[in-house]
Amino acid sequence: MSDFISQQKELYGENVGFDISELLAKPYDKELAGKLYNPLKPMENRITDIGPPHFLQFMPEVIKKNYGKWKTHEIIQPGVIKYTSETGDVCFSVRTGTPRLITTDFLREVADIAEKFCEGSVRWTTRNNIEFHVTSEDALRSLLDDLKARKHPGGSLKFPVGGTGASVTNIVHTQGWVHCHTPAIDASGVVKAVMDDLYEYFGSHKLPAQVRIALACCLNMCGAVHCSDIAILGVHRKPPLVEDDRITGVCEIPLAIAACPLGAIKPATIEVDGVKKKTVRVNEERCMFCGNCYTMCPAMPLADGQGDGIAILVGGKISNRISAPKFSKLVIPYIPNEPPRWPSTVKAIRKILETYSAGANKYERLGEWAERIGWERFFEKCEIPFTEKSIDDYRLAYDTYHTTTQFKWSVHTDNL
Amino acid sequence: MADVKKHDTPMCDELKKGPWPSFVDDVEQRGLHGKQECLDMLGQLELSYKHKETHWKHGGIVGVFGYGGGVIGRYSDVPELFPSVAHFHTIRVNQPASKFYSSAFLRKLCEIWDHRGSGMTNFHGSTGDMVLLGTKSDQLEPVFFDLTHQMGCDLGGSGSNLRTPSCCIGKARCEWSCLDTQAICYDLTQTFQDELHRPAFPYKFKFKVSGCPNDCVAAIARSCCSIIGTWKDDIRIDQSAVKAYMGGEIKPNAGAHGDRDWGKFDIQKEVIDLCPTKCMWMDGDTLKIDNRECTRCMHCINVMPAALRPGTDVGATILVGAKAPILEGAQMSTLAIPFIRMEPPYDEFKEFVDKIWGWWMEEGKNRERFGELIQRFSIQKFLKVAELKPIPQMVKEPRSNPYVFWSAEEVEGGWKRDIAEFRKRHAA
Numbered sequence: 001m002s003d004f005i006s007q008q009k010e011l012y013g014e015n016v017g018f019d020i021s022e023l024l025a026k027p028y029d030k031e032l033a034g035k036l037y038n039p040l041k042p043m044e045n046r047i048t049d050i051g052p053p054h055f056l057q058f059m060p061e062v063i064k065k066n067y068g069k070w071k072t073h074e075i076i077q078p079g080v081i082k083y084t085s086e087t088g089d090v091c092f093s094v095r096t097g098t099p100r101l102i103t104t105d106f107l108r109e110v111a112d113i114a115e116k117f118c119e120g121s122v123r124w125t126t127r128n129n130i131e132f133h134v135t136s137e138d139a140l141r142s143l144l145d146d147l148k149a150r151k152h153p154g155g156s157l158k159f160p161v162g163g164t165g166a167s168v169t170n171i172v173h174t175q176g177w178v179h180c181h182t183p184a185i186d187a188s189g190v191v192k193a194v195m196d197d198l199y200e201y202f203g204s205h206k207l208p209a210q211v212r213i214a215l216a217c218c219l220n221m222c223g224a225v226h227c228s229d230i231a232i233l234g235v236h237r238k239p240p241l242v243e244d245d246r247i248t249g250v251c252e253i254p255l256a257i258a259a260c261p262l263g264a265i266k267p268a269t270i271e272v273d274g275v276k277k278k279t280v281r282v283n284e285e286r287c288m289f290c291g292n293c294y295t296m297c298p299a300m301p302l303a304d305g306q307g308d309g310i311a312i313l314v315g316g317k318i319s320n321r322i323s324a325p326k327f328s329k330l331v332i333p334y335i336p337n338e339p340p341r342w343p344s345t346v347k348a349i350r351k352i353l354e355t356y357s358a359g360a361n362k363y364e365r366l367g368e369w370a371e372r373i374g375w376e377r378f379f380e381k382c383e384i385p386f387t388e389k390s391i392d393d394y395r396l397a398y399d400t401y402h403t404t405t406q407f408k409w410s411v412h413t414d415n416l
Numbered sequence: 417m418a419d420v421k422k423h424d425t426p427m428c429d430e431l432k433k434g435p436w437p438s439f440v441d442d443v444e445q446r447g448l449h450g451k452q453e454c455l456d457m458l459g460q461l462e463l464s465y466k467h468k469e470t471h472w473k474h475g476g477i478v479g480v481f482g483y484g485g486g487v488i489g490r491y492s493d494v495p496e497l498f499p500s501v502a503h504f505h506t507i508r509v510n511q512p513a514s515k516f517y518s519s520a521f522l523r524k525l526c527e528i529w530d531h532r533g534s535g536m537t538n539f540h541g542s543t544g545d546m547v548l549l550g551t552k553s554d555q556l557e558p559v560f561f562d563l564t565h566q567m568g569c570d571l572g573g574s575g576s577n578l579r580t581p582s583c584c585i586g587k588a589r590c591e592w593s594c595l596d597t598q599a600i601c602y603d604l605t606q607t608f609q610d611e612l613h614r615p616a617f618p619y620k621f622k623f624k625v626s627g628c629p630n631d632c633v634a635a636i637a638r639s640c641c642s643i644i645g646t647w648k649d650d651i652r653i654d655q656s657a658v659k660a661y662m663g664g665e666i667k668p669n670a671g672a673h674g675d676r677d678w679g680k681f682d683i684q685k686e687v688i689d690l691c692p693t694k695c696m697w698m699d700g701d702t703l704k705i706d707n708r709e710c711t712r713c714m715h716c717i718n719v720m721p722a723a724l725r726p727g728t729d730v731g732a733t734i735l736v737g738a739k740a741p742i743l744e745g746a747q748m749s750t751l752a753i754p755f756i757r758m759e760p761p762y763d764e765f766k767e768f769v770d771k772i773w774g775w776w777m778e779e780g781k782n783r784e785r786f787g788e789l790i791q792r793f794s795i796q797k798f799l800k801v802a803e804l805k806p807i808p809q810m811v812k813e814p815r816s817n818p819y820v821f822w823s824a825e826e827v828e829g830g831w832k833r834d835i836a837e838f839r840k841r842h843a844a
Contacts, residue, residue, distance in 0.1 A: 154432025165672030
């Protein structure tokens with residue numbers, strides 16, 4: 001590690017963010033920005049292009065010392081991974097779920113825990129989990145006891161431990177109705193409802209393999225759920241409205257037209273009070289409800305309380321383990337929005353998860369299981385009605401059609 | 417305690433129940449400790465639960481001087497009901513690589529955000545930034561000055577920029593990493609600051625760095641340029657540990673399946689038979705691997721981490737073009753460079769990046785992702801631009817149609833022909 005540290009220092013030691021400990025040690029000066037920022041001379045005192053702080057300064061000693069020397073690891077209980085180094089050092093990593101949407105109150109509590117047990121260091125995972133690092137069994141036990149006792153006023157855990165191994169780990173998700181302008185569904189509320197229901201699978205290792213659930217609240221998929229074991233996706237089902245009286249003021253009409261991948265938006269001229277006005281018309285038969293027009297043009301809203309809801313896609317994966325990464329496939333085209341607890345969605349996901357859990361082999365991901373038993377059997381076992389909506393009719397659709405006489409008899413063919 | 421007004425939120429309150437951490441409780445408590453924005457956000461969320469529609473307006477261009485990204489404009493469409501969140505702009509702050517923090521860092525960020533914003537955050541946004549959720553237009557410059565002057569932090573990417581690069585934990589805490597993922601992520605972020613802050617691309621561009629083919633940051637699904645660690649030499653084997661797994665002394669898959677009885681560990685069934693290339697076998701009680709046939713899927717290493725480790729002749733596989741469905745459908749990254757060394761200053765890799773960015777900026781249409789550009793032209797065009805040699809590793813199988821775009825130079829005698837000469841041989 002010392003070689004790596006010195007190399008990093010040599011390469012980036014001059015960067016502002018290489019060591020910010022002095023900056024952090026100073027108390028926050030609420031007045032400073034007001035003194036430095038001059039709206040009349042906006043470039044005055046402006047620091048730009050410094051990039052993120054360098055990562056090394058935040059790592060605990062055991063991580064720095066054993067950088068590149070880790071030898072093996074063992075999950076000693078759900079949520080706790082013991083890493084062993086070639087140097088003989090060990091590091092216990094304790095993983096806890098979070099709702100991703102967190103306040104400064106919560107962040108300060110994380111800082112408290114980090115200071116109490118972890119030399120003030122803490123990290124987040126890609127899936128919105130927090131990881132605390134300790135180096136002794138005693139510290140580990142005290143940390144776990146401490147985390148278990150921390151609860152919100154309503155009784156929910158602040159730091160549920162789990163998310164390792166053959167579990168349902170934290171759901172990665174988007175903003176939903178908390179903060180976004182294009183969503184078809186909420187994100188945080190749906191995630192809370194689903195994770196409450198699947199909580200037993202977060203803190204245990206009883207599934208055949210890890211199950212990655214992700215939620216994106218519209219087709220833009222800023223949460224990129226397209227390669228998840230189970231994807232919860234917000235969908236619209238009504239074509240965009242067109243605000244004729246506003247569109248030229250807020251949109252570039254050619255951009256709105258070009259935004260439609262199916263060419264369903266055409267320019268139009270209408271007459272309002274004897275004055276000709278440029279606008280657009282939508283060929284509603286052609287609309288696939290992607291919402292790209294609304295992204296480009298605020299005068300074409302799609303959101304609708306009755307139209308919007310959830311589609312469930314399953315069987316995707318990222319890892320290259322055994323089989324290649326896979327896309328998630330659409331198996332339930334629509335479930336209505338049911339705030340605040342989305343019971344139909346919660347039920348549908350549990351059914352898929354438990355059917356998979358009962359039928360899959362050890363190490364088999366959900367998509368690998370579905371492919372092994374056949375999608376006809378997947379629909380049969382999960383008791384999901386198969387509809388034309390699960391048959392692709394977009395680009396490259398043909399690649400998904402069966403062109404063989406090899407298929408299985410299932411409930412779909414039993415009446416023939 | 418500050419004077420704050422709590423709205424009636426019976427549906428949101430339902431989400432205080434149950435074991436999973438309640439964002440409603442956290443946000444409400446922060447509100448009751450003096451942040452009206454938190455209570456107004458919950459009030460507006462309650463209204464969305466009632467209407468089943470969002471109440472956030474479409475964008476609006478806001479930002480800090482000299483940058484074209486990092487801030488996303490957001491306004492309430494019911495500001496009269498929830499005035500403290502009438503403006504509710506998001507600020508993306510570039511996270512340190514692989515998201516380690518000190519408590520001092522978190523505390524100072526909290527002080528800034530309590531003073532100048534809503535007190536709500538996302539740790540983290542989907543791309544990896546720390547997200548400061550909700551502030552007013554007049555606070556954007558002060559937040560930026562506070563971040564740069566008092567924390568040594570900078571904004572992340574948004575819009576048609578390079579988005580904030582991200583990486584897995586790498587060698588810091590993982591024995592499988594074939595790359596210094598943090599170092600690569602940090603270097604690329606610093607090298608391309610201009611591209612990150614000032615929109616010059618047709619659309620967003622993402623780098624993600626995973627240390628091994630397990631791909632913990634989803635590089636292959638989520639990045640325009642996926643950098644994934646791999647190795648060229650042999651998997652390292654500790655035969656005594658293999659025997660320990662077979663004897664049941666070490667739990668398979670690091671104990672990942674401990675809460676269910678899957679029976680005694682069977683190396684034949686659980687490792688050798690599941691190997692996708694069938695390149696492993698037992699020779700007596702010795703595990704053998706034909707490494708030339710291995711495709712480095714990680715399964716055997718995942719199952720027996722104490723016995724098997726990736727080789728030591730390491731580098732990266734580079735794949736390009738992943739994206740979510742909008743617009744032409746979801747794509748995963750396509751293999752471009754099977755193996756490249758990733759050592760500072762990463763010149764060879766950066767030359768590759770320059771070539772593909774040059775092509776994309778020249779030819780890309782507005783809001784066309786890099787993966788879509790390749791689809792619209794062709795892989796062949798991409799290979800030419802990137803000066804890469806076609807190799808069979810780039811395809812699952814050769815094409816099944818015969819529509820080859822031959823060029824005149826490739827065909828003997830070229831394409832210039834004389835119809836009169838043709839007709840001398842063939843009557844019309």
